[in-house]
Amino acid sequence: MDQSLHALNRFGLGARSGEARSLADGDPRGWLRAQLEPERALLPPDPRLPEPAGIVDVLAAQREAQRQAQRGGDAAAARTARQAFADLVRREGAAALDQRVRTDAPFLERLVAFWSNHLCVSAPAAPAVAAWAGHFERAAIRPHVLGRFEDMLRAATLHPAMLLYLDNTRSVGPDSQVGRATERRAAQQGGNGRGLNENHARELLELHTLGVGGGYTQTDVEAAARVLTGWTVDPGNGAANAMARPRLPGRQRPGAPVVSAAPVDGPSGSVFRPEIHEPGTKVVLGKRYGPDGAEEAEALVRDLARHPATAAFVATKLARHFVADEPPAAAVERLAAVFRDSGGDLLRVSLELVELEEAWDPAHRKLRTPQEWTVAALRAARAENFPPALLPVLRELRHPLWGPAAPKGFDDVTRAWADPDALMNRAELARTLAARLARGRAAVDPRLLLDVLDPADGGALAAMLADDSIAAEERFALALGGPAFQWR
Secondary structure, eight states, X not given: OOXXXXXXXXXXXXXXXXXXXXXXXXXXXHHHHHHOOGGGGSOOOOTTXXXXXXXXXXXXXXXXXXXXXXXXXXXXXXXXXXXXXXXXXXXXXXXXXXXXXXXXXXXXXXXHHHHHHHTOOOGGGOHHHHHHHXXXXXXXXXXXXXXXXXXXXXXXXXXXXXXXXXXXXXXXXXXXXXXXXXXXXXXXXTXXXXXXXXXXXXXXXXXXXXXXXXXXXXXXXXXXXXXXXXXXXXTTOTTSOGGGSOOOOSSOOTTOOOOOOOOEEOGGGEEEOGGGSXXXXXXXXXXXXXXXXXXXXXXXXXXXXXXXXXXXXXXXXXXXXXXXXXXXXXXXXXXHHHHHHTTSBHHHHHHHHHHOGGGGOTXXXXXXXXXXXXXXXXXXXXXXXXOGGGHHXXXXXXXXXXXXSSTTOSOOSHHHHOSHHHHHHHHHHHHHHHHHHHTTOSOOOGGGGGGTOOOOSTTHHHHHHTOTTSOHHHHHHHHHHSGGGGBO
């Protein structure tokens, strides 16, 4: 096994042509460790990418334009608003994928992608989520990828994208000011009140921290949902429903707890509104929370991040991603021990990944996901960006950026991506990809792929790539669609 190529492909995002030779006389593990500098995760400000106020403005303008268009208003204004929204989504996606293609710290970028999928949001779920998805990765994931897990978890849990995606903007404490008022109105009008939504709490326990076997119960889910009530999005956000700025009842019933209506600013444009927060004490996993308002969610997130079950769950996912679909128990335990002992220090956990002998064992291998396959092909050809024309390729391969079909994120095992239809699509789309890579070049030398692959085929791939009787573009496509390029 070529250890340089292994470092570039297994831990990185795919080797660039000639890159392995530059590591051959060096230290592949040292090359990986050198990337793990927290400041390298923070990219320079990009004026093309909006901050929260800009995202709020785009969504508010889109909603207002739609309202006006429905009333027979200015259709041109509606088109302008739709274009502004589409441009925002396009710029965010292009910036993220370009970074993966051109980075000289691919291990670090793989970690960003891993955590973005672990604490995922899904852009197709709603336009508002699509607008916030890029900022979610930039603000909630990237700054903490080599920091403490609890800081990342807090930023992700309370980010507008997550609050919208998992319906926390729809969750109202049953005994909050707004909850009691809406229940009274519903009783008078014969309708249903607006109540507790458990989606965010359930995924926080099941998918983000403890895991399915982490020891929580339905009672814990309900209590956690009550803790999270009150956290919603900036009321200027057109995608937020009435929960973002609810009407307060004119009078409270005698003896009801008085809740201040003063909002508390959260991360990235989220806001805590006491009038929809469930008052009183809640008990999750035997620990009491409240009545502390906004601080309850932060305390819950911190405790979940430090729970022993979280260490085991996170370690299993990391070992599955970097070692094997069925990761060795010893590798999982080593990662879990570092996670527990360090209080969730992701820098130390990432350094431990590099030292895992199982991650360097050639007996283990991982099938590239469609995103990884496409990015690796671009890196192999030394591309400097991710061509927008290739975005449909990711959709056809069922792996659009920030677009998992469910809150568990995209699967990280071979069976999810190796069904006959999926592999046939890769083979067919390899031609599209090869044609795109050849466009604008005087010639494409397919033999450059020998710099990025380590096939165990007795030289068959090398012979095919050197065969001038086959068109260069066709040889490139055959290599991209062939078995050697599917694995990392």
